Amino acid sequence: MSDESMDKIKLIYVSNVFGRSKKTVQQTLAFFMTIENVGYDKAVEIIWAGEDGVWQTLPVLFHSSAGENQEYWYVQAHFKRTIKRPLPGNIEFAVRYRVAGQEFWDNNHGFNYSSQADSGVQLLTDAPVLNIEFAGGFQEGQKFIPVTVAVRQSLGQGQVYIHWSTDRWKHSQKTACHFKSMFWDKTTQSNARNPNQYDIAIWKGWIRAGQCFRLEYAVSFETEHQIIWDNNHGRNYVLSHDPLKILILNLHCYQEDNQDYKLSQIARAIDDVKADIVCLQEVAEPWNDGMGDWENNSAKIINERLPEPFHIYTDWAHLGFDKYREGVAILSRFPFIKQDARYVSDSHDAYSIHSRKVVMGQFNIPLIGLVNVYSAHLSWLEDGFETQFNRLNDWAQHNHNSRIKATLLCGDFNIVAGSSGYDLVVNSNAYEDQYLEATAHGVFEKVFRVNDPYWHDYMADDYRIDYIFMNKASELKVTSGRTVFTDKDYGFVSDHCGYYMTFEPK
Incomplete structure (x- = not known):
């Protein structure tokens, strides 16, 4: 990957999780990244292959603005195991970004990325604490906002908090998140493990925002000796209804x-x-x-x-x-x-x-x-x-x-x-x-x-x-x-x- 490509596109995390119910096993893959907004007409794709070695293309969608001239893009894909169709399992992948007649890659400097089956969240940045799976805006009638935080377990014992406001910080609240060895995955409607193959622990919390136009929040991991923040590079995370x-x-x-x-x-x-x-x-x-x-x-x-x-x-x-x-x-x-x-x-x-x-x-x-x-x-x-x-x-x-x-x-x-x-x-x-x-x-x-x-x-x-x-x-x-x-x-x-x-x- 060239330095120019690194400036234009960067993977932030990949998630590889199995959901299990009485009837089936489902594998969910998710990819999250930032890209530079070079032009209006653009295409972002995950080029990936599972254990069968067959390379496929998965289109990525615009998620939200990531600041001046930067955008978040995200895609999630679900696979159900059947007799004729096994799950992808371990995967290998890279990201391709095409815009204005140019093509940029994030392919781990030519070695591609990999994600092991049911390994959970893998952070591809050096962030010790990261808000993941966040929404780009409110859903109609939504009053409770889920927050998922990935924390590197090497940080030791501590507590994750959400700091949030609905009036541009004139008033604010602090909500604790919870770590569980198992959690209910609403997407797959099944139980999922909280894996730690990549030194990552997952914390869950909910913001009870009620009927508000705009919600702004940041997350912190607090130990006896330090507080580590993820505030979206100083911009905080913002959910807003349409202006x-x-x-x-x-x-x-x-x-x-x-x-x-x-x-x-x-x-x-x-x-x-x-x-x-x-x-x-x-x-x-x-x-x-x-x-x-x-x-x-x-x-x-x-x-x-x-x-x-x-x-x-x-x-x-x-x-x-x-x-x-x-x-x-x-x-x-x-x-x-x-x-x-x-x-x-x-x-x-x-x-x-x-x-x-x-x-x-x-x-x-x-x-x-x-x-x-x-x-x-x-x-x-x-x-x-x-x-x-x-x-x-x-x-x-x-x-x-x-x-x-x-x-x-x-x-x-x-x-x-x-x-x-x-x-x-x-x-x-x-x-x-x-x-x-x-x-x-x-x-x-x-x-x-x-x-x-x-x-x-x-x-x-x-x-x-x-x-x-x-x-x-x-x-x-x-x-x-x-x-x-x-x-x-x-x-x-x-x-x-x-x-x-x-x-x-x-």
């Missing part, structure tokens, strides 16, 4: 070539990224003497092309491009608790492009609570932005109370990042730019935290006019942000890019 996922996009009011194809691309992206709420601007339908044409409303068409259509609320503000009713919309995976629409502009004239309307929706997000979302398309600064934003702000502030976990102003604000219009939002001291927080935290700190007088200089090359502004009183935090609908993903579908961001409780 709130929001996508914003200006649709360009039916002005695109290949418009029908692009509407399908938008629906495809919404489904691919598993968006929960979509805020759309320049939503259009034929004018039809001011009566509109709902069947050809662009937001409705996008929604109907989703595998499972969302709840939808839309309203129009003015005549666009001399032939469309132009407005804004919200699509939501969650039902609307409340919905509303109102003009924020001085003009309410349907024939004036300076007539601007905003729609809002209130949603009860599972394990998060009530969230208010506004889909807005405001005018340029010289055409009334300040008045419109102030009205929107007053409306949103009026609707924000102690029951609301977050207020999000989403859409096309027609103010360039770092401009005087953006300055107005910043100086309101009520809202913060969530894309900037997610992608340029250092700049975000200068703009929103320390009020660096030169913060405009840091945004000189930022030409966004589409934003998610979140109320500072909100109890959510942005966890990721990226640009979509570019030549790198779904292609350009509008004269705007889209922005996709995720949120979870602070």
Whole structure:
């Protein structure tokens, strides 16, 4: 194995365990590893052979993020003994990682790895204590979280503990694990030994987390003289429910070539990224003497092309491009608790492009609570932005109370990042730019935290006019942000890019 391969892929442990019941014997093989996230389209495989000498390929699956540019991958395979099919027994194996036209191996420097039948867990790192078999996330309705810890018996006598928190360590608890010579294997539904062929003892514990959004924990092995930790290289182990996922996009009011194809691309992206709420601007339908044409409303068409259509609320503000009713919309995976629409502009004239309307929706997000979302398309600064934003702000502030976990102003604000219009939002001291927080935290700190007088200089090359502004009183935090609908993903579908961001409780 080359040094380059070692950097790209590394086995952490292999497990080779027999489960025995009255009816049969089952062998379970498990492999856990880290890989460098070199590219999106990748394949990881275990190349292995049992005692029959026949080489086979076992695909490995993504498990969870392992930190910056690193991922955990995992696979488990079960084999039942039959008259015609013996168990694999002792195995020999290596790992192959293929990505971006390259191939990397972890094959024990050319000698392959081996694992003896029913030998238990074999650590392939020098870690003295290791959390193994951990889940990448919560299962639906799960309240008890199993924790399995491998400890090198050469450490001597001691006790394993789980240190855990559901509120980012504002409060924490400590739960003891137990060592048993036999344990019940839920996967195989049979008894399994706690083998120690590789100097490894297995400890089991359970976290009674209840209904929480996020669980964070580390494990320790404590003896009379020392405490040895596994805290996932300083990151701790984290289980979390899916974050709130929001996508914003200006649709360009039916002005695109290949418009029908692009509407399908938008629906495809919404489904691919598993968006929960979509805020759309320049939503259009034929004018039809001011009566509109709902069947050809662009937001409705996008929604109907989703595998499972969302709840939808839309309203129009003015005549666009001399032939469309132009407005804004919200699509939501969650039902609307409340919905509303109102003009924020001085003009309410349907024939004036300076007539601007905003729609809002209130949603009860599972394990998060009530969230208010506004889909807005405001005018340029010289055409009334300040008045419109102030009205929107007053409306949103009026609707924000102690029951609301977050207020999000989403859409096309027609103010360039770092401009005087953006300055107005910043100086309101009520809202913060969530894309900037997610992608340029250092700049975000200068703009929103320390009020660096030169913060405009840091945004000189930022030409966004589409934003998610979140109320500072909100109890959510942005966890990721990226640009979509570019030549790198779904292609350009509008004269705007889209922005996709995720949120979870602070």
